[in-house]
Amino acid sequence: MNSDMTQSVSRRSFLRIVGAASAAATTFPALAAMTPAAAPAGQAGRRSGTRTMHPLSADTVVISSNENPLGPAQSALTAICSMGVQGGRYHWDEYVKTIDVFNGEFGLKKDYSALFPGSSGPLDLALMSNLGPDKPLVYGDPSYEQGPRAAEVMKAPKYPVPLTATYAHDVKAMLKAHPSPGAYYIVNPNNPTGTITPKEDIVWLVKNKPAGSVVIIDEAYTHFSDNESCIDLVNQDKDVIVMRTFSKIYGMAGLRAGFAVARPDLIERFNNVGGPSQSLASISITSAAAARASLQDKDLVPLRKKINADIRTETVEFLTKNGYKVIPGSQGNMFMVDVKRPGKEFQNAMLKENVAIGRTWSAMPNYVRVTVGTKGEMEKFQTAFVKCMDMPAGAANGAAELHMPEFHVPSELYRG
Template identity: 30%
Template sequence: MSIVELARPEIQALRPYEAAEQVDDTIRLNANESPEVCAAGKFRRPLNRYPEVRPKRLQNGLAERFGCAPGELLVTRGSSEAIDLIIRTFCRAGVDNIVTHTPSFSMYRHYAAVQGAAVTEVRTKAEQDFRIDVGALLAECGPETRVLFVCSPNNPTGTLLPVADLEKLLEGRSESSAVVVDEAYVEFADTPSVTALLDRYPNLLVLRTLSKALGFAGARCGAVIAQAGVISMLSAVQAPYALATPVVECVEDALRDNIEAAESVQRAVAERKRLAQQLSGFGFVNKIWPSAANFLLAEFEDAAAIMQHCERQKILLRHIGGELADCIRISVGSASENDRLLQALETFSETHCG
């Protein structure tokens, strides 16, 4: 069975928007565009013309990079847009729900709320290093569970979901839910993407982003990878011309120049280790969790005081709050930025810890 059949019936019936034809070397009088070339910026495709409905070359480039067929990938405005598209495609408002683990990325809950889909969250425990319990996730699924979200490595805990556990989820919900693996931080982990599982599990969707390891957060570009039938359906839901010409060309060029994340990832991983080691030397740091991402989650004696102190030193950290009220998420910066943080914490230690 294809999980296309699990989508909202009106989405299954939806036909893609019929955009004005775009043919090279023709006079375009079919899209109510301006005939005058806009002076702003210099792009291969002039800005007075709409971009491609779906950016083909970029789609091919990202598919090659992420190890799937072009038809198995939809380019999105960051992976955030993909989360929204998936929930709107599969969840009937007021009827269906999503299941995920907590603490995790808040956008799953956010877009479920926008769509009127209920959310069931399975708590992971600090004392178990926030291990994701797939048995507990499966136990929470019911007939209305259309989408399961797992984030690996997880934001904000840095936890990885072992592939064998993911396979249990995919098998457990094979006919009944889309299982989305958010791999926003996978480049920083020691494990490969789970995209290779796509052939075996038709209910798998993988989210990738260019915002983290690849350094293109400002371009707003990501992708969802899934079986071709699922991608066609998500594409029908996405706005036409979703990716703007400047973004498409900038990312196309970067892919052509073969943006190499490997070195910056290596630096981030080395800095993550250094930061973790140095942080653990401060008496006011209670715990640092193992992280497979480009951040660390740490528990402090007085997280609010640390936040305040660092802010005064013009260093911004992320206080998550809620069940993690004593914890702060620290993004791994450059070596000099991390040095600044460590100096600030040294000053804190001198002034607050007698």
Template identity: 50%
Template sequence: MHLNDLSSCSSFTRRSFLRSASAVLAVGPILTEAHFARAAALDAAVPEFSMKGIHLDANENPLGPSEAARKAIADIIPNGGRYAPPLYFDLMKLYAEQMGVPVDHVQVYDGSSAPLHFTVLSFTSPTRSFVCANPTYEAGQRAAEIAKAPIHAVSLAKDYSHDVRVMAKADPNAGLIYICNPNNPTGTITSKEDIDWLVANKPASAVILVDEAYIHLSDATSAIDHVKAGKDVVILRTFSKIYGMAGIRCGFAIGRPDLLKKLMDYGNSPMPITGMIAAQASLMDSDLVTARKKLIADTRNDAFAWLRANNYSFIPSQTNCFMIDVKRPGPQIRNLMAQDGVHIGRSWPIWPNYVRVTVGLPSEMQAFKTSFKKAMDTPAAAFNEMPPLRSRRDGVVV
């Protein structure tokens, strides 16, 4: 697409592109997985962030962007002085075609953190609550706090899926029900049948937000059919996980145009051309998702086999992260492993004795096994000599 082809794009996409630079509403800090990982490191008395060592703490993909995406980034660098609106519309058009929805049903963002934040602000308020699972990804709750919305955190079901029937009844005035599927931190699936039931039985005024950041890593079925049917559903997707673009940034919100317009009222930062061209190249690589899904699953399943062989308790996952019950405060294990240069993920308040581990490269998971066993074999008395655990906010609750 060339600049003189912009007239072929829908008026909605033109308006949304321009509106992204004009919003002035105060929206508070937009938090990402990186913020929560850093806060957990501080909590475990890891003093300074470094890219040295092995990082299994932020659900990143150590494979990075695909070869096609890397080449696309390198090729476009000479045009880094351009805003390149055609890239914006080309990417939206390609993504809409692949998702099977009209182009005005998708909106591109620099990752999925911003649309998650904006969706919560759009549909919650002091009189319209935010309903979520517990534990789940925390960023939605932080946005709800900014909106001064009541928060109903519903414990996961026995199979670690979202307990949609309890969530539907949590508040008849709910503004937004958040379903992270697969769930972060557990990596577990909520069935399509349960999501279908929730869409059909939700409070009349509520919007369902389905965060599918990890869906490519799993066998879960997307809720995209509800968007196609015009339901009160918004879906989030990101290129940070299976596509390995967490540091490059690209993501999408998918929903009815009237729902997406409410998000755009909060603005949208201009997309980096590197993120747009890398996302486009990734989408055009037909083998990428299948190959990476298998590689990550093989590495994850090897870790599970080792955990079982050593009688460690964990929650089986379908994504690139899983939870282990360490039978003691999670930060203690994180602290010990950090001393070996192996950084694992955080605990959640409802499960203080669990830690989350991101699936790394096979060599990184071997280092994890060595360090984890060493930490778990450490006598309890040794923890009395460790630095005191800290609980920091710095904009993040851990």
């Protein structure tokens, strides 16, 4: 085994932890909490508590989970096909090669990153390893719910801080929220608003935060934006953990690949959460190869960034010209729009039009999040949106809807 391997595990320990990956949901409480029960064999629908979740029809426009409708790049698909025939062996060097390419892109020092199957699992580890009853979480509101969910699992006090007037994280208010939190959680660009927190604000928080607190920066959507990454703060040995995923601009949501970037001691702390963090680290060699090919495909990010921006701009301009209120400034592959009624009600109305949109947040109950799909998908969204907005509020909850089956609308909250 290569002695330079960033995930420093022996052959024996690697064989042991490969088997442990399948048990990750039970090993890590927050992951188990996010994983719905499997449907009984032969059941067409999917169970959620006592309800049956029916799959969406094949012609439904699914713009609910911030997925990339373009899927993996051709370079990634070629890598998967080439590597698939070698799937009978572990090929340790595939993981090393991918880590080396990632580290080289950012000039990271050895052992300053860890490769995982997706980013949800390591995000839980980053959060949970720094939270507890005496280590609160401070986070923006609204923002991605995985932060407060992890805090609940760890019985950590939660301190939500409203976003600024420009929908950025209010770092000065976050600093005042608690004298010694375990972690500050910043999603940048923010989910669900798509808005940016300037890097200088994050640097200010890192510089002024209390000793012992960690700033966790979730950069899942950074490739869609003009924002400057905070990975260089890791190279400066700051108390920072940066999360990266291949699920968004790289279109690998179902293939699962992601990085945690931090000082080695902060990554080592992941092991304090229910077992060795490497139990989440045994991603497939095909996913590792696809991630590496995506990183090396230099035209991929700028091209997809432009495609997303053009379609997002066209859609937002359509909504604005027709008098609908959209949260301004999104630089992600999503935006939020005011539907002037409870978001869940509007989501159900759209679903009847075969368009699955995203959920709402308690801080903005009349806004729904919409993922940017293809040009054709967004044209169907526009037609359905206008039709549903023309309905009087409450129409989707009439008596005729009582027997409407509950469809399973995908959500990134239920991804391991």
